[in-house]
Amino acid sequence: MAKRGYHHGNLRQALVESALALIEEKGPTGFTLSEAAKRAGVTPAAVYRHFEGREDLIAEAAHQGYEVFADLMDYAYQSGQPSALAAFEATGRAYLAFARKYPGHYIAMFESGISVNRTPELAAVARRAWDVLERAAADLSQHIPPEKRPPAAMFSAHIWALSHGVVELFARNSPGRASPFPPDELLESAIGVYLRGLGLIPADD
Amino acid sequence: MAKRGYHHGNLRQALVESALALIEEKGPTGFTLSEAAKRAGVTPAAVYRHFEGREDLIAEAAHQGYEVFADLMDYAYQSGQPSALAAFEATGRAYLAFARKYPGHYIAMFESGISVNRTPELAAVARRAWDVLERAAADLSQHIPPEKRPPAAMFSAHIWALSHGVVELFARNSPGRASPFPPDELLESAIGVYLRGLGLIPADD
DNA sequence: TGTACATCAGTGAACGCGCGTTCACTGATGTAC
DNA sequence: TGTACATCAGTGAACGCGCGTTCACTGATGTAC
Numbered sequence: 351m352a353k354r355g356y357h358h359g360n361l362r363q364a365l366v367e368s369a370l371a372l373i374e375e376k377g378p379t380g381f382t383l384s385e386a387a388k389r390a391g392v393t394p395a396a397v398y399r400h401f402e403g404r405e406d407l408i409a410e411a412a413h414q415g416y417e418v419f420a421d422l423m424d425y426a427y428q429s430g431q432p433s434a435l436a437a438f439e440a441t442g443r444a445y446l447a448f449a450r451k452y453p454g455h456y457i458a459m460f461e462s463g464i465s466v467n468r469t470p471e472l473a474a475v476a477r478r479a480w481d482v483l484e485r486a487a488a489d490l491s492q493h494i495p496p497e498k499r500p501p502a503a504m505f506s507a508h509i510w511a512l513s514h515g516v517v518e519l520f521a522r523n524s525p526g527r528a529s530p531f532p533p534d535e536l537l538e539s540a541i542g543v544y545l546r547g548l549g550l551i552p553a554d555d
Numbered sequence: 556m557a558k559r560g561y562h563h564g565n566l567r568q569a570l571v572e573s574a575l576a577l578i579e580e581k582g583p584t585g586f587t588l589s590e591a592a593k594r595a596g597v598t599p600a601a602v603y604r605h606f607e608g609r610e611d612l613i614a615e616a617a618h619q620g621y622e623v624f625a626d627l628m629d630y631a632y633q634s635g636q637p638s639a640l641a642a643f644e645a646t647g648r649a650y651l652a653f654a655r656k657y658p659g660h661y662i663a664m665f666e667s668g669i670s671v672n673r674t675p676e677l678a679a680v681a682r683r684a685w686d687v688l689e690r691a692a693a694d695l696s697q698h699i700p701p702e703k704r705p706p707a708a709m710f711s712a713h714i715w716a717l718s719h720g721v722v723e724l725f726a727r728n729s730p731g732r733a734s735p736f737p738p739d740e741l742l743e744s745a746i747g748v749y750l751r752g753l754g755l756i757p758a759d760d
Numbered sequence: 761t762g763t764a765c766a767t768c769a770g771t772g773a774a775c776g777c778g779c780g781t782t783c784a785c786t787g788a789t790g791t792a793c
Numbered sequence: 794t795g796t797a798c799a800t801c802a803g804t805g806a807a808c809g810c811g812c813g814t815t816c817a818c819t820g821a822t823g824t825a826c
Contacts, residue, residue, distance in 0.1 A: 358802075377668060379584050383780060394780075396803045404780065460723075461666075463582060500744065503735045507725065508745040512713075515720030518665075520712065530708045539705065540713040540749070547752030563769075588813060599813075601770045609813065764825090771819075779810085786804075792797090 362400040364390040369411050370454030378462040383407065405464070412464050413472050415455025419448050420479035427482050434489040435550065441486045442509060442541050446534060449517040456517070483510060494548055505548075512540055567605040569595040574616050575659030583667040588612065610669070617669050618677050620660025624653050625684035632691050639694040640755065646691045647714060647746050651739060654722040661722070688715060699753055710753075717745055 358364065368389035372381045383404040387394040401407045426444035430437030449456045458464065459476075466476045487509065488502035516537045520529035529536070545551045563569065573594035577586045588609040592599040606612045631649035635642030654661045663669065664681075671681045692714065693707035721742045725734035734741070750756045 361802075379668065382778080384778070392802095393804055395782080395805080398781075399802055463584065500748075504741065504744060507735055507741055508717075508748070511720030511724055511741065511745065512717050513720070514724055515716030515718065518723060519716055519719055530712055536709065536712055536716065539709060540716065543705075543713070543752035544745070544749050545752065547748035547750065566769080587811080589811070597769095598771055600772080600815080603814075604769055762826100765823105766825095767821105767823075769819105769821090771817105773816095773818105775813105775815075777812085779812090780808105782808075783806095784804105785806105786802105788800105788802090790798105790800080792799095793795100 358390075358392065361390060361392060361396065365392075365397060365400060365407060366411050366414060369407050370458065372454075373408075373411070373457050373462070374454035378408075378457055381408070381462075408458055408462050409464050409468050409472060411455065411458040412462065413475060415452060415459045416472070416475040416479055418452060418455065419459070420475060420482060422448050423479055423482040427486050430486075434486075434493065435545075438486040438490045438545075439541065441483055442513060442537060443534075445483075445510075445513040446517065446521065446537050449513075449521055450533075453522075460514070480506075480510075490545075490550060493550055498549075500548075508544065509541065512544070513537060516540070563595075563597065566595060566597060566601065570597075570602060570605060570612060571616050571619060574612050575663065577659075578613075578616070578662050578667070579659035583613075583662055586613070586667075610673075613663055613667050614669050614673050614677060616660065616663040617667065618680060620657060620664045621677070621680040621684055623657060623660065624664070625680060625687065627653050628684055628687040632687050635691075639691075639698065640750075643691040643695045643750075644746065646688055647718065647742060648739075650688075650715075650718040651722065651726065651742050654718075654726055655738075658727075665719070685711075685715075695750075695755060698755055703754075705753075713749065714746065717749070718742060721745070 365386055368386040369381060372386055372389065383397055384394045386407065387397050397403075397407065401410065422444045423441050426440035427437050430440040464472075467473050484502055484506040487506040491499050491502050491505060494500075516533050520531075520536060521533040531539075542551070570591055573591040574586060577591055577594065588602055589599045591612065592602050602608075602612065606615065627649045628646050631645035632642050635645040669677075672678050689707055689711040692711035696704050696707050696710060721738050725736075725741060726738040736744075747756070
């Protein structure tokens with residue numbers, strides 16, 4: 351709340367939040383700059399005081415999302431220490447928790463068509479989130495004999511794909527695609543099977 | 556090629572194919588009815604001779620996609636018989652092959668916002684595709700002792716989520732998200748680990 | 761075979777709409793003296 | 794404390810655009826006789 355503007359107070363952030371609410375409600379397609387402005391109680395033209403245009407506003411929403419995402423993942427990772435397994439499982443849960451709690455951000459990040467390489471800053475914060483998952487995977491890999499250890503990047507790519515797939519198919523109120531199981535349970539059980547496959551948790555559990 | 560129309564020949568199908576090409580090139584957002592018409596060499600108004608409107612055209616594209624998808628999955632399943640494992644692995648490969656070979660269809664099916672419950676016909680053909688995967692999973696489940704056997708619906712949901720995640724994150728020329736590994740290899744290795752976790756393939760392979 | 765007629769796929773002009781963006785402006789706020 | 798001035802966030806009107814959709818039409822094709 352540091353900076354207060356002349357009229358609105360903090361229009362920049364208000365616009366980001368309007369954008370996120372709209373994206374959450376209507377999908378990335380439904381989002382329009384004009385409606386985001388209206389929701390913030392402001393003329394469309396006012397947006398251009400703070401952003402270069404429509405894309406730039408979405409990119410800022412995605413940026414803030416990656417920031418929160420990376421923080422949550424990192425917090426989860428730390429919270430599981432010193433157990434590599436606990437840390438890893440916590441990051442998996444954090445992924446799903448983020449997608450559920452911040453659907454607007456999630457969509458802006460992964461479904462809006464904004465390239466992660468749009469700006470170096472955006473690429474960096476996305477990289478930071480990804481790195482947490484990869485570190486968690488690498489730590490856990492230490493418990494696998496080297497000769498049957500998959501590359502950490504592959505390990506974490508598997509988990510990321512699984513998490514993303516669960517979110518997209520089952521955690522969204524995807525029109526008409528009813529989830530056969532709660533998404534948490536689905537992701538947790540899948541990761542359980544996967545880790546057993548790597549020999550990281552005992553087979554008869 | 557049974558039916559030939561008066562002027563164009565088979566405008567209905569030509570429109571579906573224009574739509575698919577556009578969706579593939581520009582994403583579900585980039586698709587417009589007017590441009591699909593132009594591509595088929597026809598006035599926008601002509602579309603209304605064959606479809607109720609924009610949504611209906613996308614839905615038809617999705618429908619045709621599910622049809623091909625279900626066929627491919629079923630063919631893969633059959634081709635692996637009588638080995639439950641071979642059949643299952645073939646369906647996994649078929650999933651990815653479909654996504655790669657028919658990106659327009661895939662996007663229309665999973666990313667266009669068209670509900671699978673839009674019409675009973677669409678729901679039925681989507682169900683058919685899903686059922687193949689579930690049957691393959693159920694067959695394979697027979698080789699797991701009943702007390703540690705996950706429900707077939709969960710098993711197949713895991714695989715579907717994994718496949719979808721790999722497609723969305725790594726198999727698309729997703730702007731700026733370079734795949735660390737070829738998507739085929741990623742999916743195949745993930746499924747390998749997963750099946751090992753279920754005790755369906757030997758641990759030291 | 762030839763002619764008159766019926767069909768209906770596709771035309772072309774028009775519509776209302778909301779979009780993203782621009783621009784000269786205004787008036788509330790902050791600052792200098 | 795009071796006044797004159799500078800700043801600049803947000804206004805309001807306007808723009809050109811392409812969208813999805815409608816409608817009366819036209820003219821190529823198929824059919825009846």
